[in-house]
Amino acid sequence: MHFTTLASGSSGNAILVGEDNRNLLVDCGISGKSLLHSLSLLNIADLEIEGIVVTHEHVDHIRGVGVLARKLKIPIYATAGLWEVMSPLLGKLEDNQRREVQQSFSCAGLDVLLYPTSHDSRESFGLKVSRPKCKDKRNLAVGIATDSGMITEEMHHHLKGCDAFVVEANYDEHMLKFGSYPEYLKKRIRGQYGHLENKQIAEGLVEWMTENTQRIILVHLSEENNTPEIALSTVMRILRNPNGSRDYLDVPVQVAPRHSPHDLIMLNEV
Numbered sequence: 001m002h003f004t005t006l007a008s009g010s011s012g013n014a015i016l017v018g019e020d021n022r023n024l025l026v027d028c029g030i031s032g033k034s035l036l037h038s039l040s041l042l043n044i045a046d047l048e049i050e051g052i053v054v055t056h057e058h059v060d061h062i063r064g065v066g067v068l069a070r071k072l073k074i075p076i077y078a079t080a081g082l083w084e085v086m087s088p089l090l091g092k093l094e095d096n097q098r099r100e101v102q103q104s105f106s107c108a109g110l111d112v113l114l115y116p117t118s119h120d121s122r123e124s125f126g127l128k129v130s131r132p133k134c135k136d137k138r139n140l141a142v143g144i145a146t147d148s149g150m151i152t153e154e155m156h157h158h159l160k161g162c163d164a165f166v167v168e169a170n171y172d173e174h175m176l177k178f179g180s181y182p183e184y185l186k187k188r189i190r191g192q193y194g195h196l197e198n199k200q201i202a203e204g205l206v207e208w209m210t211e212n213t214q215r216i217i218l219v220h221l222s223e224e225n226n227t228p229e230i231a232l233s234t235v236m237r238i239l240r241n242p243n244g245s246r247d248y249l250d251v252p253v254q255v256a257p258r259h260s261p262h263d264l265i266m267l268n269e270v
């Protein structure tokens with residue numbers, strides 16, 4: 001099983017999860033053309049993308065969804081509430097491209113579970129994408145959490161024990177506080193329906209990590225209120241001091257590039 005990010009931040013987000021030559025996309029917040037270019041950089045053929053799952057209707061998550069689905073002739077998976085607000089934004093789709101889903105479904109041979117996050121959109125979801133159980137292979141799962149003002153109960157429940165994490169480290173509280181954003185926007189970002197702060201996500205990760213954890217990618221960093229260096233050092237400091245006996249020193253943590261794909265990460269099978 002593998003995963004990576006194709007774009008990250010308020011200019012557009014997209015995550016890829018797959019196994020062998022079957023993949024699904026989580027959001028496509030960049031243009032269809034940029035997304036296809038990113039896939040070519042990773043040597044992933046258009047035919048290897050089997051669907052797009054949408055986390056919520058904000059433009060940095062759906063900008064290229066309609067175009068890409070038409071171009072690749074693939075289905076889009078979203079909840080009924082999201083379809084209601086997204087439909088006018090996506091353009092013309094074939095009936096079989098509109099997949100209305102509830103909490104769980106399968107795409108590209110993987111099991112996808114949606115859980116609610118806390119964000120100022122019509123509905124918003126994080127995901128757990130797992131390889132279905134099979135007898136001679138370990139069960140692997142990638143936990144995804146972006147665009148949430150807080151760590152929700154459901155996030156705790158579903159992300160605990162995942163083998164890899166793609167999680168939001170949106171802002172540094174100090175940078176936000178002393179930054180140039182107007183007060184109302186600062187309030188929105190740090191509010192219950194805004195975004196996750198570096199320390200907040202690190203504290204979540206400490207709860208969810210186990211001896212199975214292989215990789216962490218930090219995504220959706222604010223350009224104004226965070227830097228890759230601050231996000232990494234804050235998260236690493238907390239992971240290395242989890243106030244207990246566990247030590248996560250050797251789990252690689254990386255920051256997703258804003259405008260280009262991260263290298264494809266292969267999860268260890270054993």
Ligand SMILES: [Zn+2]
Nearest residue numbers: 056058119147
């Ligand atoms: Zn959002």
Ligand SMILES: [Zn+2]
Nearest residue numbers: 058060061147
């Ligand atoms: Zn976003």
